[in-house]
Amino acid sequence: KQEVTQIPAALSVPEGENLVLNCSFTDSAIYNLQWFRQDPGKGLTSLLLIQSSQREQTSGRLNASLDKSSGRSTLYIAASQPGDSATYLCAVPPGGATNKLIFGTGTLLAVQP
């Protein structure tokens, strides 16, 4: 059974700092991994999708890496800004399946001005 864990659960950093969010999953037989952000009272916004054949995906100040064999992904945020404050979620399809996502527990990020 696929389980997804995110560490840390909460993180507070000063503006301008680079930071790393971690996501680990128990079943490495995944097709892809997706990172989302959720703002309070809002829906989920897709940030990055990494296919299982990829090791990295970049979008602006965000860089996501994937190491299937170790069951880990990291989301790197460069030069953090107060507008980055949100909950960040990673999600994977369960091993061998594609028709749903298993979500991590989330990391609540606060970037202090």
Place this chain on the structure above:
Amino acid sequence: DTAVSQTPKYLVTQMGNDKSIKCEQNLGHDTMYWYKQDSKKFLKIMFSYNNKELIINETVPNRFSPKSPDKAHLNLHINSLELGDSAVYFCASSQDTRAYEAFFGQGTRLTVV
């Protein structure tokens, strides 16, 4: 142009009532989903539809009945609402079931009193 839209955004109702949440996507996707986010912010799949056909029902009580009149719409009807049904319900869609990127609506916050 909203890609995945849900109505209503907020729903407050009494125990025992029946209510519906509507979802529409204008992305031309074949697959749509309902997810539930509980009070601890944990997101879990409820239903998945592909081309109007149910493909996943994650042991959701029979009081929850999804209906897909066409590929662009997936509605959720809930009978005999209970206090424990209070949560945020998210609709999502993806191109098909082959692990494409998922796009989420803004959520419907259901409060049962």
